Amino acid sequence: MNESLTRPAFAYSSGLQPGPKMFSDLAPLTDAVTLSVDGQPVRARAGETVAACLLRAGVPYNRLTPVSGAPRLPYCMIGHCFECLVEIDGIGNRQACLTLVRDGMKVRRQDGAPPALEPSVP
Amino acid sequence: MSINAPLPDADVIIVGCGPSGMAAAVELAEAGCSVIVLDMQPTPGGQIFRNLEANLCDTSLAGQSLLAALGPAYRAGADLIQRFRACSRIDYRPQTTVWEVRPDGTVGWLQGMNVGYVRGRQVLLAHGAMERPVPFPGWTLPGVMTAGAVQTLLKAGHLKPSGRIVLAGTGPLLLLLANQLHQLGVKPALVGRTDRLSDSVRAMRHLRPGGLVLLVKGLGWLGRLKLAGVKSVTGLENLAADGAQSVESVSFTVGGKRQTLPCDLLIVHDGIVPAIDIPNAAGLRLQWDGPNASWRPATTPDGLGASTLPPEMSAGPCVLRVTGDARKIGGADAAMAHGRVAAQAILAALDHGAGPSAEALRAVDKALSVRPFLDAAFPPGLAQDLPDDDTIVCRCEELTAGDLRAKIRSGFRNMDALRGETRCGMGPCQGRNCMVTAARLLQDETRAAGCLPTFRGRPPIRPIPLGAVARLSGLAPRATIRLTLEDKPENASEDTVDAPAE
Structure with a gap:
């Protein structure tokens, strides 16, 4: 499988470098779908959550906090902590750990508070 | 309730589709009730049986080794899920979050961009538990996750952690996860437990026959980790994670000596506590559970909650019951047993039976009898002391x-x-x-004493997209009137008390 599709080099607008890869697949991806993450194609296992897909891809953060710009990745994975918030198909602050991947889904990581009214799909 | 009260959408609405919710739903549906089950996850099972149906069907080598690592306690949910799926009277609504519950049986839900209210003659809260929050320096860094999060990624993401892994905290789940990781070929750099030998010794006087099995299981986990050469310490204190943009190292004190280890993923766990977001926002009375150091809803043995709302704010008696780990931490067996008890109590409230059977109540007591031992053996550690000013x-x-x-x-x-x-x-x-x-x-x-105070919970307790609110369904104007709560500024001109029905 094409490694560049599971772990693409993201454009790090904040200057963040990709961290060490924290998760790897138990088995090669089969039955995969393709999402757009910040405009780049990323493969995901059908039926998994957006949060799992982003962790496999090795993104250094799902969101930068609105208060200090600190990077955050998922903490609880069961819908309680809200650290995994991303923009999905133009709607901000969606819980990536509760949203299943879909072919063609457009995911954008969040930098601070998402704009409430502007259309922001790339 | 007034004559304008809308008709119920179902006899019973159940929030949550884990062991207790499924057990209750099956019991109620088989007795002829109409049941709506609302659950955040895409498939039934709750966190313990997460993604079990799909994993059982996975015949690949990797799928089989995952099932083997997750063990018989995970596969044990298969029968209940199958019975749940087979009940035609259950209206199962997955990927649905609940953002409001009222004592009169009204439940606000959100599914994708659809939002609405449904009403049950009775409501059962089976929304489960969460891991105890553990504020320590660096706990917000990317690369700090809970043990439950890592298990979820195993079960539903088929992802295993890699790199330098440290597990820190206490409780059966921490040791279980360390063993599961080992079975999948992942060797943690350290399993650091906050509990001590003295806790285990103290716990022994709480040991009941049912606890022996757990004790043997736990000793087996410890033995296997030792054989595998996984470094382990007890009495860990003052955990801290350090790093610029993600975890780079962890520090902790053991036996008075400060140690630092390089680390890519810090997995923390300090036991689980009932999730009280829904009960608190519903205005149910909470009580402090000393041994588990957590809030829990105050309920009768069959789960009936007590509304703290003043009578003029309630439309009729409280019809909310709480079951499973949301009521009292007890694990899957206790949750399934209590789900049946709560269902039998609901049937009695709906004039369908004589209430919980002695056999069902005994099953709950038996399953819960091991808890005092576990509470004593694994007291809260990471969250024991209040955090420093900088945390x-x-x-x-x-x-x-x-x-x-x-x-x-x-x-x-x-x-x-x-x-x-x-x-x-x-x-x-x-x-x-x-x-x-x-x-x-x-x-x-x-320097106050007594039950810890809570924030007043208010709906929506989960974010709802504005566009979804515009399409809200199931709205009954008279039933949605809410009085101004006393901690909000009063506005005499604001007509929130008795708005006319349309």
């Missing part, structure tokens, strides 16, 4: 313990005043991760 308490609003202490000292001496002044608990998680620490800080600073 973040409210992850969403990035407020430290020092920020909160200063505001409490300057006069914000109750939870809602503190929330209004600092925004602690007003971020997207709505206090799920900070409320208990804020309450402990408040009680510590004001």
